[in-house]
Amino acid sequence: MSVTGMPRVLFDAILHPHRSLGRGGFRLLMGAVILINLMVAGICLAAGAWPVVPFCGLDVLVLWLAFRVNYRDARLYERVRLTERDLTVQRVAWKAPERHWTFQPYWLRVRVDDRPSRRHQVTLSSHGQSVEVGAFLSPEERAEFARALNDALRAWRAPPCPPAPAE
CATH class of the missing domain: 2.30.29.30 (Pleckstrin-homology domain (PH domain)/Phosphotyrosine-binding domain (PTB))
Structure with missing residues (x-):
């Protein structure tokens, strides 16, 4: 005693x-994904495939939600x-x-x-x-x-x- x-x-x-990806890595990954999606959306708009553009934002949203759930579970x-x-x-x-x-x-x-x-x-x-x-x-x-x-x-x-x- x-x-x-x-x-x-x-x-x-x-x-x-x-958890293998910290907050800084998450920001870097999301920035890269957003940048790539903006480039793909721009190419699709220039080619006249405007219906593809909303889907470029949808995958960013799904990825962000998946990481949000992952970080919540890390508590x-x-x-x-x-x-x-x-x-x-x-x-x-x-x-x-x-x-x-x-x-x-x-x-x-x-x-x-x-x-x-x-x-x-x-x-x-x-x-x-x-x-x-x-x-x-x-x-x-x-x-x-x-x-x-x-x-x-x-x-x-x-x-x-x-x-x-x-x-």
């Missing part, structure tokens, strides 16, 4: 979905925190209620399912309760996360660890 009465944090990971994150008392998982997503799971670390099992027939998943389970974490991470990132969490749990369980709760 720390001096302030709050339990010490032994592991704290915040997992975010990976998702999961926080996995191990303290002297418990392990908590917090999941925050856009326009969805925040979810929390609490586990007693002594009994917690971290399972990485890496069978080729299924997508890799990290599942935390204890006493009939389980939650999948990091579903949006790459297989390598999931394996690294599971390894780090298992190391923290091993350190937590090493003597002198807190006593296991009586059942």
Whole structure:
């Protein structure tokens, strides 16, 4: 227990979905797409194919909306925190209620399912309760996360660890 009465944090990971295109790259991409569409629209107008022009703007709109949805979904994150008392998982997503799971670390099992027939998943389970974490991470990132969490749990369980709760 720390001096302030709050339990010490032994592991704290915040997992975010990976997004490969930042805001600057998005502006550059949209500028290039708009410029190309303006050139195509100009060529079509000069050739007398004026009905094509509205479609040049439509694809820009669809691309912009797709990126808007992508950036909105990037607000998702999961926080996995191990303290002297418990392990908590917090999941925050856009326009969805925040979810929390609490586990007693002594009994917690971290399972990485890496069978080729299924997508890799990290599942935390204890006493009939389980939650999948990091579903949006790459297989390598999931394996690294599971390894780090298992190391923290091993350190937590090493003597002198807190006593296991009586059942």
